[in-house]
Amino acid sequence: MSTISPNPTNSKSGTIPRGVELLHDPVLNKGTAFTEEERDALGLRGLLPPHVHTIKEQVMRVMENFRRKPTPLEQYININALQARNETLFYRAVLDYLEEMMPIIYTPTVGEACQRYGHIFNRPRGLFITANNRGRIAEVLRNWPHTDVRVIVVTDGERILGLGDLGADGMGIPVGKLGLYTACGGVHPNQCLPITLDVGTENEELLADPLYIGIKQHRLRDAAYSDLVEKYRDRICTFDDDIQGTGAVALAGLLAAPRITGSSIADQTVLFLGAGEAGIGIGDMVVAAMREAGLSEADAKRRCWFFDSRGLVVKSRTDLVEHKRPYAHEHAPAERFLDAIESLKPTAIIGVSGQPKTFTQEVLEAMARINDRPIIFALSNPTSKSECTAEEAYQQTQGRAVFASGSPFDPVNFGDQTFVPGQGNNAYIFPGVGLGVVVSGSRLVTDEMFSEAAKALANQVTAGDLKLGRLYPPLANIREVSAHIAAAVAEVAWRRDLATIERPDDVLSYVKSQMYQPVYRSYV
Numbered sequence: 001m002s003t004i005s006p007n008p009t010n011s012k013s014g015t016i017p018r019g020v021e022l023l024h025d026p027v028l029n030k031g032t033a034f035t036e037e038e039r040d041a042l043g044l045r046g047l048l049p050p051h052v053h054t055i056k057e058q059v060m061r062v063m064e065n066f067r068r069k070p071t072p073l074e075q076y077i078n079i080n081a082l083q084a085r086n087e088t089l090f091y092r093a094v095l096d097y098l099e100e101m102m103p104i105i106y107t108p109t110v111g112e113a114c115q116r117y118g119h120i121f122n123r124p125r126g127l128f129i130t131a132n133n134r135g136r137i138a139e140v141l142r143n144w145p146h147t148d149v150r151v152i153v154v155t156d157g158e159r160i161l162g163l164g165d166l167g168a169d170g171m172g173i174p175v176g177k178l179g180l181y182t183a184c185g186g187v188h189p190n191q192c193l194p195i196t197l198d199v200g201t202e203n204e205e206l207l208a209d210p211l212y213i214g215i216k217q218h219r220l221r222d223a224a225y226s227d228l229v230e231k232y233r234d235r236i237c238t239f240d241d242d243i244q245g246t247g248a249v250a251l252a253g254l255l256a257a258p259r260i261t262g263s264s265i266a267d268q269t270v271l272f273l274g275a276g277e278a279g280i281g282i283g284d285m286v287v288a289a290m291r292e293a294g295l296s297e298a299d300a301k302r303r304c305w306f307f308d309s310r311g312l313v314v315k316s317r318t319d320l321v322e323h324k325r326p327y328a329h330e331h332a333p334a335e336r337f338l339d340a341i342e343s344l345k346p347t348a349i350i351g352v353s354g355q356p357k358t359f360t361q362e363v364l365e366a367m368a369r370i371n372d373r374p375i376i377f378a379l380s381n382p383t384s385k386s387e388c389t390a391e392e393a394y395q396q397t398q399g400r401a402v403f404a405s406g407s408p409f410d411p412v413n414f415g416d417q418t419f420v421p422g423q424g425n426n427a428y429i430f431p432g433v434g435l436g437v438v439v440s441g442s443r444l445v446t447d448e449m450f451s452e453a454a455k456a457l458a459n460q461v462t463a464g465d466l467k468l469g470r471l472y473p474p475l476a477n478i479r480e481v482s483a484h485i486a487a488a489v490a491e492v493a494w495r496r497d498l499a500t501i502e503r504p505d506d507v508l509s510y511v512k513s514q515m516y517q518p519v520y521r522s523y524v
Helices: 019-023 036-041 055-068 072-085 087-096 098-105 109-115 137-141 167-183 222-228 241-256 277-292 297-302 322-327 337-344 361-370 390-395 430-440 447-459 463-467 475-495 507-513
Strands: 127-130 151-155 192-198 270-273 304-308 348-351 375-378 402-405 412-414 417-419
Touching (some): 055 072, 072 098, 087 167, 098 475, 241 277, 241 447, 277 304, 277 322, 277 447, 304 322, 337 361, 361 390, 430 507, 447 475, 475 507
Parallel strands (some): 270 348, 375 402
Antiparallel strands (some): 412 417
16 A cells, blocks of 8 residues: 555646536535635636535535435435535535434445436446456556545445345445445545446346446356456455454454443354354454453354354254354254254354344244343344344343344333444444554555454443443444544554554554545635
8 A cells, every 4th residue: 555645636637627627526626615715716706606605504404405305215315416516515414414324325225225226326436347348457447536546445246235136236335335434434535446346247137127237247257257356365455344344343242242241252152143254254253252362262163153044054964165164063953043042042143144034032032031131133234134123122132132233223212221222334343444554554454453443343332332232332433433443453554564654653643633534625
């Protein structure tokens, strides 16, 4: 990575456009906030209404119109249109109303937006790279207007949330995630690049849709795919935010939960519903944390169990793919998740199955019978895929569940207590990790960085949060949380000799000084 540029320009030329061209540049546009002096100097006189507004007043207008929209999808379209015309105002509004905006610009609404992407498409954001660009990818990348790119989010659209293959319509995910790198992590928007690798789709509805935005062919596979995409983990700074980010945020929840249950991470027995890469990624991070707490690797793995579509993952099964085998333990088979609970008596169940309503009343009641404070993580996104709702978790455990979900749920009243469920969203993790890598100039992103990020996140959970049943800090605090995560990640880079930037005396203060703030710059 190159060094931090304190004042990134809007384009390769770095020049300031004038008149209508300036008003059409989303990076530089200030709308009605251009001052009288700027209007004269930049050829804007008469092109704007005469009253000069503050950014605070502009945000009032933004939120008034945003809240008038009748559905979350309409709100998504509205706020993304703002991003396309005035980036600074967009991020100011998102930051000022983060808890209201987060479910719209990211999960769960971004899932619906991706499903409808070709039908709501207005203005391109990011780069689309197809198999037809093989041999010309560098040329395509040079078409991006910003040269100081530090963070790239890439998708091939095959597995979008729990919604399956959305092909090129999956562009909503890198756009949304990079919005969070900026809003939550403070990475300058000019340093962010969304990319979709369009290699086709197996979604027949999309292939038949005249408004589909991608190439209409079935997916490239095997060698044809590898010719376009290689794996670079040990060569450049790259990570999988769904696997490693979700793993870290789940681990943070498990590190915070014992402050409610009175146990420790080494005391947990965790049963996962779902044994895909995300679930195994969480398991690997939990094992690492248990080893750090004093368990052997064998004992730590023995405390992590997986249940997939064919039952409990045990050694006697002959149908296990490679990534599940390290967690195949000696145990009698179990075809029902409830049977696995009764047999293993887990302290925590973690849902990463993408299958809704699988934490049934019987499952939740069993967990409450086995544990005084059962840990229930229903992490599948979007909300429609959640293994159970917050209300179900609290009601069916008599208010004793220690609950977290992947998508947001409203507070739940049970008896004389109001529970505020924590959202175990990887958005708590990846913006801070990205910022930590950027500010340290780290050459690689390592597993240790995610372990330290999980600890940093857990450490930001207050006694007040725990009293409300919340295992994660309020989203309103996420900039502060990201700064602490970035500092922890950067410390790993310096400790492991991966950094290319000299370590400052006060790491946290330095991190905060590098965070983008959505304020208008002066042009005169």
